[in-house]
Amino acid sequence: PFDVLVIGGGPAGASSAIYAARKGIRTGIVAERFGGQVMDTVGIENFISVKYTEGAKLAAGLEEHVKEYNVDIMKLQRAKRLEKKELIEVELENGAILRSKTVILATGARWRNVNVPGEAEFKNKGVAYCPHCDGPLFAGKDVAVIGGGNSGIEAAIDLAGIVRHVTVLEFMPELKADSVLQERLYSLPNVTVYKNVQTKEITGTDKVDGISFIERDSGDVKHVELQGVFVQIGLVPNTDWLSETLERTRMGEIVVDRQGATSVPGVFAAGDCTNSPYKQIIISMGSGATAALGAFDYLIRN
Numbered sequence: 001p002f003d004v005l006v007i008g009g010g011p012a013g014a015s016s017a018i019y020a021a022r023k024g025i026r027t028g029i030v031a032e033r034f035g036g037q038v039m040d041t042v043g044i045e046n047f048i049s050v051k052y053t054e055g056a057k058l059a060a061g062l063e064e065h066v067k068e069y070n071v072d073i074m075k076l077q078r079a080k081r082l083e084k085k086e087l088i089e090v091e092l093e094n095g096a097i098l099r100s101k102t103v104i105l106a107t108g109a110r111w112r113n114v115n116v117p118g119e120a121e122f123k124n125k126g127v128a129y130c131p132h133c134d135g136p137l138f139a140g141k142d143v144a145v146i147g148g149g150n151s152g153i154e155a156a157i158d159l160a161g162i163v164r165h166v167t168v169l170e171f172m173p174e175l176k177a178d179s180v181l182q183e184r185l186y187s188l189p190n191v192t193v194y195k196n197v198q199t200k201e202i203t204g205t206d207k208v209d210g211i212s213f214i215e216r217d218s219g220d221v222k223h224v225e226l227q228g229v230f231v232q233i234g235l236v237p238n239t240d241w242l243s244e245t246l247e248r249t250r251m252g253e254i255v256v257d258r259q260g261a262t263s264v265p266g267v268f269a270a271g272d273c274t275n276s277p278y279k280q281i282i283i284s285m286g287s288g289a290t291a292a293l294g295a296f297d298y299l300i301r302n
């Protein structure tokens with residue numbers, strides 16, 4: 001059996017595997033797609049000490065670094081079941097069953113898409129999902145935020161300080177964000193809010209040049225010219241496969257403590273699949289290190 005089995009090969013999983021392997025214990029990593037969300041990213045400017053890098057390059061660096069150690073790497077494999085017996089069992093979709101004394105879950109998350117024409121086409125060409133990452137690319141420009149929940153309104157407030165103008169589009173008749181956020185939003189001079197509207201299309205030629213939406217009560221279509229669209233309608237953790245095996249939040253995020261431990265002894269979690277409040281590469285790597293050290297601590301006590 002493994003001492004530490006990591007599920008997920010993004011920044012959190014890679015960091016967990018390296019920290020575990022450096023303790024000289026038997027470490028494995030299962031990754032459906034090594035690199036994770038980093039593979040979907042073009043420019044990265046907030047990975048501290050590296051002024052600029054690109055997703056594919058960082059993902060290759062993660063894998064190269066893991067390969068420096070004696071880690072059993074199982075790529076293109078998807079975990080589908082976890083069960084705590086004497087050891088912890090993880091079943092893969094191909095039917096294989098892996099056994100380990102500890103498991104670190106690092107399966108990440110995915111941004112919910114609006115699924116309108118132009119979204120996929122202009123990804124990284126004006127369509128963005130992370131204001132902390134891509135906000136500065138739109139300095140002095142006009143952008144839209146789709147989504148009037150807490151993350152959408154936080155993004156709009158954040159972006160309003162950087163860009164020229166922010167258009168907020170909310171599908172429901174009212175914003176769902178906390179009232180303090182709404183008050184702050186409405187106090188800003190460069191924000192326009194449209195409620196009860198449905199995004200119809202993100203337009204452009206080689207990059208985004210506007211957004212069209214339908215006013216749901218009148219059926220009228222409006223078009224706003226702008227250069228960026230931030231989609232903020234939810235980040236979904238990849239934790240469905242765990243169902244009731246351990247404690248998750250209402251949103252499906254795995255609940256972890258300060259050591260990265262979950263509600264099941266010996267099972268740890270790190271990165272975007274957890275209830276950590278901010279989802280970033282550097283934060284995922286930090287929590288991966290925490291979970292690996294937490295798992296090591298657990299091993300020497302049990």
Ligand code: FAD
Binds near residue numbers: 007045270271280284
């Ligand atoms: P992920 O990167 O999501 O990795 C999850 C891993 O788990 C993958 O290997 C996946 O294949 C695997 N997996 C999932 N389910 C299973 C399963 N059942 N079995 C086996 N393997 C599984 N952050 C920044 O700090 N700076 C940026 O500039 C930045 N830009 C971004 C741009 C985009 C377009 C996106 C989508 C995100 C961006 N982020 C950025 C956020 C950052 O990518 C994430 O916070 C980070 O990748 C999270 O790391 P993670 O390891 O927790 O999860």
